[in-house]
Amino acid sequence: xxxxxxxxxxxxxxxxxxxxxxxxxxxxxxxxxxxxxxxxxxxxxxxxxxxxxxxxxxxxxxxxxxxxxxxxxxxxxxxxxxxxxxxxxxxxxxxxxxxxxxxxxxxxxxxxxxxx
Amino acid sequence: xxxxxxxxxxxxxxxxxxxxxxxxxxxxxxxxxxxxxxxxxxxxxxxxxxxxxxxxxxxxxxxxxxxxxxxxxxxxxxxxxxxxxxxxxxxxxxxxxxxxxxxxxxxxxxxxxx
Numbered sequence: 001x002x003x004x005x006x007x008x009x010x011x012x013x014x015x016x017x018x019x020x021x022x023x024x025x026x027x028x029x030x031x032x033x034x035x036x037x038x039x040x041x042x043x044x045x046x047x048x049x050x051x052x053x054x055x056x057x058x059x060x061x062x063x064x065x066x067x068x069x070x071x072x073x074x075x076x077x078x079x080x081x082x083x084x085x086x087x088x089x090x091x092x093x094x095x096x097x098x099x100x101x102x103x104x105x106x107x108x109x110x111x112x113x114x115x116x
Numbered sequence: 117x118x119x120x121x122x123x124x125x126x127x128x129x130x131x132x133x134x135x136x137x138x139x140x141x142x143x144x145x146x147x148x149x150x151x152x153x154x155x156x157x158x159x160x161x162x163x164x165x166x167x168x169x170x171x172x173x174x175x176x177x178x179x180x181x182x183x184x185x186x187x188x189x190x191x192x193x194x195x196x197x198x199x200x201x202x203x204x205x206x207x208x209x210x211x212x213x214x215x216x217x218x219x220x221x222x223x224x225x226x227x228x229x230x
Contacts, residue, residue, distance in 0.1 A: 004159075031216055042206055042220035043160070056215050090159055094216060101210030102167055104150050105218065107159035 002027060004108035006091050012114045015081060021111045023074040023091030030097035032074045033105065034066060035090040043090055049074060050097045081115045088112050118143040118209050122221035130229050131199055137192040137224045139207030149190040150208040150218065151181055160206065166190060177201070202228045 004025045013019045023032065031050050035043035048056035049068040063085075065077040074091055089112075092105035123138040141147060148167050152160040164175025171183040181192045190207060207221040 006159075033216075040223075042223055043218075045217055048215060048217065050216075056217065092160075096216045099215035099217075100212050101214055101216045101218070102148050102212070104148075104162050104165050105160075107152075107161070109157075109159040112157075 002106065004091055004093055004106050006089075006108035006111050008111060009109065010112050010114075012116060013078065013081065014116055015083070017081075018077070018079045020078065021076040021089055021091075021113075023076075023108055024072055025093045025106070026072055027093060027095075027106065028071075029093035029095055029106070030071060031094040031099070032068065033092040033094070034074070034076055035092065035107075037088040037090055037110070039087075047076075048099075050099060055099065078113075081113075083115050086114045118147065118211060118214070118219050120207050120209050120219055120221035122205075122207055122224050124224050125222065126225045126227065128227045128229060129197055132196050134195050135193065135197050135201075135226065137205050137207075137226065139190045139192065139221055141188050141190065141207075141209045143188075143209065143211060145211050145213065147209045147211055149181075149183060150210070151175065151179070151190070151192050152206045152208060152220075153177075154204045154206065154223075156203070163192070163205075197226070197228045199228050199230060201226060 034046040037043040047066045052068045067075040088110045091108040096103045119142045151163040208218045
């Protein structure tokens with residue numbers, strides 16, 4: 001299995017809703033990432049998990065709450081989002097738990113989130 | 117801090133023509149360089165990467181890139197493109213001291229016309 005699987009593929013939520021994005025990989029990668037991508041823009045890093053521990057938070061608002069329950073699973077909990085949070089949310093994993101930056105990422109296909 | 121500049125936001129080209137997508141980077145330490153492709157409504161797929169050694173790197177789908185340290189460039193090339201190569205291409209850089217973080221360029225939209 002060489003894939004990163006993200007669910008759901010599409011999500012529409014109201015500003016008062018609570019929802020979660022899910023990401024799963026079975027490649028034995030111990031580093032996992034959340035990126036946000038707006039239309040016609042490059043991905044922007046949100047969070048990095050290394051060995052199931054949060055290692056980087058790029059000053060993301062608290063309405064985004066990441067969770068890494070085990071080495072294969074990464075969640076992003078969403079609460080009280082704003083319309084400007086509408087974007088493609090990409091999960092990625094890497095053989096790079098030491099944060100050496102030499103392996104590149106395997107990306108999932110993303111969840112397209114629309115906040116109304 | 118590291119940065120990546122993709123010099124062309126859009127590159128239109130006819131099918132079977134050669135193409136070069138340009139990428140320059142800035143860093144005070146040694147870098148690792150990557151090219152990713154993103155097809156519409158999909159995630160990013162790794163095309164190729166440069167870590168060390170030979171400066172000419174071959175990737176998937178017939179793409180190759182050349183690392184030029186003196187010019188701080190990592191341009192992507194393909195000798196003959198297909199309609200199916202139409203996509204967004206991102207150059208990215210990482211370093212050993214950034215916790216595995218990838219810094220992406222702004223992207224180049226490659227449009228292959230028949």
